[in-house]
Amino acid sequence: MAAEQKVFVLQQIRFGPDGKLEDFDKAIPDRQWSRNITVNGVFVPTIRIHPGEVQRWRFVHAGVEDNIALALDGHQLHEIAADGLALGRRVDWPAAEPSQEGVRELLLGPGYRSDVLVKAAPLAPGETSKEYFLRDGMLPAALSLQAATAAIRVAQSRAAFNAGDLIADIGNKPQRIIARVLVEGAAREMALPSGEELRDRIPSDLVPIRDEELTDVEQSVRFDGMSRRSCTPDGNCPICQTETSDCKLHFTSNERVFMPEHAPRMLKLGQASKWTITGDGIFPHPFHIHVNPFEVERDEPAQDGKMHRAKLWKDTIILPAGGQPKLIVIRSRYMDYEGEFVMHCHILGHEDMGMMERVKIAK
Ligand SMILES: [Cu+2]
Incomplete structure (x- = not known):
């Protein structure tokens, strides 16, 4: 049955x-x-x-x-x-x-x-x-x-x-x-x-990414919540380029608030790369990317009943909170899709306040 x-x-x-x-x-x-x-x-x-x-x-x-x-x-x-x-x-x-x-x-x-x-x-x-x-x-x-x-x-x-x-x-x-x-x-x-x-039952294209496949440029992402460092007292903000007094809180990806006119992060079709992703350690930001999943490690219970590191494929991973920023290393392969999409924090308020980037895959 x-x-x-x-x-x-x-x-x-x-x-x-x-x-x-x-x-x-x-x-x-x-x-x-x-x-x-x-x-x-x-x-x-x-x-x-x-x-x-x-x-x-x-x-x-x-x-x-x-x-x-x-x-x-x-x-x-x-x-x-x-x-x-x-x-x-x-x-x-x-x-x-x-x-x-x-x-x-x-x-x-x-x-x-x-x-x-x-x-x-x-x-x-x-x-x-x-x-x-x-x-x-x-x-x-x-x-x-x-x-x-x-x-x-x-x-x-x-x-x-x-x-x-x-x-x-x-x-x-x-x-x-x-x-x-x-x-x-x-x-x-x-x-x-x-x-x-x-x-x-694993999809046939999700085979582990070998070191020698990592031919595309290594990517680095940093999510920061509530960054205020670029605001000036008059409200003129070089990050989001607004001049309103509302410009106080930024949720940034690589120190930038999302703007549609920012150039996308470029990736090469058919290649793979390593990504190092860091959260601010203040919020548990779930990093999420569209189109291609990535290989990542997590702790999970094994047959002996204890927690062990294990690899899996995902498209969303939490950058943990708890004080110190913690690096997460992932690997992704850019398979058959050519074009643009986004990556962002999956806390919707953070995403709305700017923690997002355009990504483009091209030949
Ligand atoms: Cu977030």
């Missing part, structure tokens, strides 16, 4: 304690309302799965800026693809509780996609259903509860929504919850694919 596929579009919707947001500007300083995660537009939906069944869940982080650390109670998330690209292996991310020391949840930054297989646990004798929660480990529990309370107020005004169920759930345990997973119905004995069975 083929695994049923479910798409989870995760969004972070801002609203106030009355469940409304008439003025978006008011939401910015009030950080507590930025962490409401909806799944396909629904707050804490119920996902149904049979005992023993395997389903393919395709997560899309379509949120504005907060990272999400995914984990499901009592079940591993068996990751098989990242950013729409098959991994060629199965990465078994740990269950939410109890978590193994040093092993982390599956991290999704804005713009990330992740495909996981979930095999539902069996029911105990006499049980007709069992409830689990899909959680976000990054979500502060108190904020989760506030968000949930506000959501209940909204839900109560709509007859079609069973607010009573949600209130009962939130009463004591479910904090940091994204969705409720209900295991119910007749048992289905479905097997997870092994790592070997997944090995040949």
Whole structure:
């Protein structure tokens, strides 16, 4: 039996304690309302799965800026693809509780996609259903509860929504919850694919980039948030060339705010290059590039249950925050597309304030 596929579009919707947001500007300083995660537009939906069944869940982080650390109670998330690209292996991310020391949840930054297989646990004798929660480990529990309370107020005004169920759930345990997973119905004995069975699923053009392929010029990118160094007191700014008093905050890529008239970064068709990307260490900027994915390393759980470095192909990677800027080195091959596109930070506010560049591939 083929695994049923479910798409989870995760969004972070801002609203106030009355469940409304008439003025978006008011939401910015009030950080507590930025962490409401909806799944396909629904707050804490119920996902149904049979005992023993395997389903393919395709997560899309379509949120504005907060990272999400995914984990499901009592079940591993068996990751098989990242950013729409098959991994060629199965990465078994740990269950939410109890978590193994040093092993982390599956991290999704804005713009990330992740495909996981979930095999539902069996029911105990006499049980007709069992409830689990899909959680976000990054979500502060108190904020989760506030968000949930506000959501209940909204839900109560709509007859079609069973607010009573949600209130009962939130009463004591479910904090940091994204969705409720209900295991119910007749048992289905479905097997997870092994790592070997997944090995040949990698797209044929995504073979590792060898050192001798790196013939195009090495690229360097630096994302800086809130750079003020080029503003003069009269507001005349050599970065964005505006003369308004609004010119105070810059989100820059290589010290420039995006301008359509800036010349694009040039890459050579059919060649490959190394990129060194640096964030400012203040914000966790997700670097995202269109058209060609890149090869990068991350820490992921291996067969021994510990975290190990592993290579994968992606098109979005978080430049971590946490004080010191940290370099990320990637490799990319410019395959069959000739023309222009963009690379940018996938925190949409940063991108809007200038953290973006044009890129052009030519012969
Ligand atoms: Cu950013």
